[in-house]
Amino acid sequence: MKPIVLAALFVLAATAVSAHSRLDTTMPADGAVLAQAPAQIVLSFAQRLRLTRVRMIHDDGPALDLDLGGQKSFRTRFALPLAGKGRGHYRIEWRGLAADGHVMRGGFAFRVK
Numbered sequence: 001m002k003p004i005v006l007a008a009l010f011v012l013a014a015t016a017v018s019a020h021s022r023l024d025t026t027m028p029a030d031g032a033v034l035a036q037a038p039a040q041i042v043l044s045f046a047q048r049l050r051l052t053r054v055r056m057i058h059d060d061g062p063a064l065d066l067d068l069g070g071q072k073s074f075r076t077r078f079a080l081p082l083a084g085k086g087r088g089h090y091r092i093e094w095r096g097l098a099a100d101g102h103v104m105r106g107g108f109a110f111r112v113k
Contacts, residue, residue, distance in 0.1 A: 021104060022046045023043060023045055023106050024045060025042075026041065026043055027041065027042035028110045030108035030110070031108075031109065031110065033113055034110060034113070036084070036112060037084025037085065037112045038084065039081065039082060040079050040081050041080050042078065043077070043078045043080075043094060045076045045077070047076065047098065048076055049074060049075070049076070049098055050072065050074045050075075051094060051095070052096055053068075053095040054066040054078075054094045055092070055094075056082065056091070056092055058085040058089070058090055059085075059088040059089055061085070066080050067080065074099055088111070090109060090112065091108075092108055093106075094106055
């Protein structure tokens with residue numbers, strides 16, 4: 001009986017881990033150095049997710065919410081317009097809801113020289 005319970009717990013734990021969506025790639029890439037600010041950013045996730053907030057922080061300025069454009073569906077790829085502020089360091093912070101209902105968050109950064 002004990003091996004069956006342990007096997008069931010292992011399967012449940014594996015299912016819970018696979019349900020969370022991690023950020024696979026971004027455009028621009030995390031740590032990239034660019035000649036000019038991009039017109040948009042792209043976030044690609046391993047699993048479907050619904051973005052609830054994306055913020056841009058330029059240098060030490062205030063955080064600005066990016067327009068999600070009414071994107072309310074669960075998907076793996078999001079392209080969002082970016083109103084660049086010229087040279088400097090950019091930090092993009094995102095927050096979303098995974099398909100399993102867990103709140104996910106993360107960020108990436110790039111620099112425009």
